[in-house]
Amino acid sequence: MLSCKEVTRLLSESQDRELTLFEGLQLRMHLAMCKGCANFDRQMKFLRKASRQYAASVSRADRNDRSD
């Protein structure tokens, strides 16, 4: 059984590489039972979405600057 600490590390890595089947299974089991880690999981996905949106806003600001 994975600890919360191990789960946070795996959830971080899941954003950078494909987890193995076993890792994914262990993760899902833990998340089903642990509310704190389930919240953390949603927050990590949100952080990625927010960063992408931030990147997009950098390019958008470019178009807003245009005077033509």
Place this chain on the structure above:
Amino acid sequence: MAPIAKEDLAELRRYLMRFALLHLRDRSRAEDAVQETLTAALEREDGFSGGSAVRTWLTGILKHKIIDVFRRQRRELATSELADDDAEGRDPDALFDAAGAWQTPPASWGDPAKMLEQKRFMETLEKCNGDLPERLAQVFTLREVTGLTTEEICSELGITPNNCNVMLYRARMGLRECLEKNWMTEGRPS
């Protein structure tokens, strides 16, 4: 080769500055990188042909300039007396007890879609990113904002995959904590 109109060049320069600042966090370093990018571009006349591809092409050159700056910094850091722990932020281990359970389990953030619509949230994200130790912010921004893969980051910066994973983990833990402190408790509209 079609020459680029003056106003287009000014606009390109503004965009490149924003892109450089995002990564380098320092105006004079960002200006240097943009200047070097434009100089390099002018020397390679064949690629400078106008149109929307110019920005993508220049951004590609700028990325390499930014990574060069990071590499130089790393070499300087490696020879300085800075311990890795200082340069790489607080150890997330402190958030857990001896058995690896949360000291304070993360609470729900409510409806994140609403947060993203608010300008102040992006400012908080920017501030939290600025508060991260520089080396962590560099890796995080290359990964999440510029969208490089961890393999690319490792080979470009000459760090091991494990080190890269640890830095991304620490950056994410740090950002999460900072957002929770600065947005969830104060910034969130009730």
